[in-house]
Each structure stands twice: as structure tokens, then as C-alpha cells.
Amino acid sequence: MTRDEAQSRMADVMERFLTLACRRLPDDVYEKLQECRDAETSPLQRVVYESYFENLALAQKLDRPCCQDTGLPHFYIRCGADFPFIGAVEDALRDAVRRATVSSPLRPNAVDFFTERNTGDNTGERMPWLHWDILPEGSDLQICVYFAGAGCSLPGRAQVFKPADGYGAIVKFVFEAVSGLALNACPPLIVGVGLGHNIENAGVLSKMACLRPLGTSHPHPKGAKLERDLLAGLNGLGVGAQGLPGERIAMAVHVESSARHTATIAAAVNVSCYTHRRGFITFHADMSCEQSSYKGVTL
């Protein structure tokens, strides 16, 4: 296969995958959302969840994006060192975004700085947003697609603390972020917490935390416990779906960490709304591919 062939195949597949991923929730998120619904008892919460599930069903039936804010396209990529078409990936993803904007359609959300013009096709300066991790072994390309909406991006924040502030500062910071603007971010949320040593490293990790499959936990037992404790704490605030009175403001809290500088503790919080549009897809060296987020769906 030539590079051009690989690029055009990837663009085709990714256009279809973007179209799929903005229409339905990944299986793990859909199940968790049902669980949250069942935990709510108030009539107002029932009204909200009825709307949620009716809308998700309609989106599939009418073949449309489930939320009008299809966000900006983010791609978190894990690329095996032996994947043969690494140079074709960025152009392929850009093409896929451009085409899906018309064919899906996606709402054109990308506005370039300073010209302040909407580009009309969801691409622009450094957009789609790509994050690369190179894996030392293997020839697979794993792509995680995420649609970053505005409501759920707005509460995001990062701060660097002194070691004297300890882990307590992290806890406070998470509570502040979630009990503030996150009420408007269409709860129940997935709360991603990134721990590192400066804001951009904590920020990237907070995003990776959001993207982690539900049901997984931080590898260190203390990290995993912090995730559970934060979830229980946040869900005690008396806030439910849509930020209205209820029981579950969050579906999950995920923590990701890197080593920190001995003299700093950085924390970032990134939240994702209930329409957590995130899908995993893997391309092999021969450009065959499979997705793992939506059972029973072939691309």
C-alpha cells in the first residue's frame, strides 16, 4: 500500500468513525448513565433522564449527532514505533474532520485567534488537536477520538501548589472546580484529575484521565482510593443531572499522574459531560482496523 492509499483509507474510515462517535455514547458510558439514572429519585431528575435517553435513542434513529455542540475534534494517539504510515496520519485526520463536518454534519466551531473568523470546517490553527504517544514496540496505531464541547471545557482549570499544601490542596481544588462552573457542564460528569509538576503536564494528564475507560482505576492503590473518595464526596453535594438538585453529579473520577518536581504539586481538572463522545479505534500495519467502543457496530 502506498502512503497516499493509506492516507485516503484512513480519512475514509475516520470520517465514518467521527460520524458514529458524535451520534452514540460508548457502551461503558451508556451503562454508567443508566446506573446514575437509577440512583435518582426526584421527579425533576426523572424528567431530565427521560429527556437524555429519549434524545440518545432519537439520535440513532434519525442518524444525527446527539448534541448540537459537536465540540472540537481531539485525537489522542498511541503509535507503535513500527506503524508504517505515521506521516500520513495528521493529513488523514484533518481530511476526515473536514469531510465529517459536511457529511455528518458537525457544527463548525473552530475560530482562529486574531482573525476571529469561524473557519467553517472545524480545522484551523493546530486544529484538529493531536496528541502523540510513541510506543517503543508494535506496529498498531491506536486513536482515541474525543469531541470537546464548550460547556464541558469551560470549568477546566489547573494550578500549581507548594508541597506544604499537600494532597489536601488537590482535594479542595477538585471540589472547587466541580461545585463551580461544572454544574453547567451537563452532569453527570466524568471528572479527570491530572497530577504533575506544572500546568501543561497536569493538564494533559487530566484529559487522559477523562478519556480512560470507565471501570479502570489509578495503578497505585492510594490513587485508586483517592478516585473513589472524591467520587463519593462529590456525589454528596446534592447535585444531579443538568446541575439540578439530585444525587449524582459525577459518573466517575479518574486520576492520572506523572512524577512531580520535589518542590511543586500541580493539579488540573478537566470535566466531560454526560454525552461523553469518546471512541477508540485501532489501525494495523496493513490499514485494517477495528473499533472497541460500540458493540456490534462495524465500520
Next chain:
Amino acid sequence: MKKVLTLPIREEDIEALHAGDVVYVTGSIATGRDDVHRRVTAEGMDSPFDLHGGVIFHAGPIVREGEVDQLISVGPTSSIRMEAFQAQFIAKTGVRLIIGKGGMGPATAEACQKYKAVHCVAMGGCAVSAAGQVEAIEGCFWRELGMPECMWILRVREFGPLVVSIDAHGGDLFAATRAQAAARRGTCQEPVEDSVKDYMTVE
């Protein structure tokens, strides 16, 4: 029974609403978000569509543009972004119903009381259901602002459910929820802070 407000909305319709009520709306409503609000207030331009007794919907739809524009999906955006403009917008346009997502601030709440208006939330993320309640796109103003930001006029039938979040009597559902969350925060946060007290200890 479904409580349906039919446009134009009168002062007494607003008086009858209370935070937490679930309502639906029928008539021709306008979308408007950051740029529309800035134009009508900070930039001093007149709303191109008469909003007296009407509805401003904080929303940026997906429209398949063509000879006849087709609405694909529409849903509320975070209302708080419009807080800086909303009170003046209500005063200037005579709008009675603001539909959005999440709460707004004290200036809007005050204007709702003073000018007899309410803020309601539509279900965020429920864009396909909402589009199904739109019968037609009746117009589009300020198209140069781009698809999400321009003002679309939508003819809707029994659009909802909408939850009244700020009423004209001083009731504010999100402020109340926030206050409750703030009151509970200590009890919820302290045990978590406690549980990490010795996390700085070297293992």
C-alpha cells in the same frame, strides 16, 4: 397536564411561574448567544427580530445550509456566558423567556423580577429531541456571525421540557442548589481531605 406557554407571553403568564416548574413553549423563538447579546447591548445595535413577549434561546444549532435551511440539531448552551449582557438585554428588548442551560447570576435574577421575565433550562445535550419540536426555520439574521452565533428564528411547538430556573418572584433554582452544595461541601470534602492527610509520607 402539560403547561404550554403560547407566544406572545404576557406579564401574568410570567407571574404564574415558579422556579422548579416544568413548562413547554409554542411560537416563533429566536436563538442568540454571546455575539447577539454583545451586539444588542455593548454595541448598541437593535435586535433584528421583535422580542417583546418573546423568547431568546441561548443556543447555536447545526443547520444544513441550502436553498431551504434544514435544522439538524439544536440545544441550549451555558447561559452564564451571557450574564454580563442579559439584564440590559431584557430591559432593551422586552423578552420574557430566556432559555438556556445552567444558572445565571444575580443581575439577571434582578432583571427578571423587575421586568417580569423568567430563565428556563432546556435539557443540555438533548439536541435531536429539541430539533424535532422545531417546525421550521423562519429566518436568520446576522449570518456573518457564523452558524452558532447568528440569530435563527425557529417556529416551535410544545418545545420542552423546560425547567423554570429563575422566576420573577426572586426564586432561583440553581442559586438554591449551589447554596445547598456549598453548605454540604464541608461535610463532603473533609473526609476526603482527611483520607489524604498522610499521603505526603514516604512509602
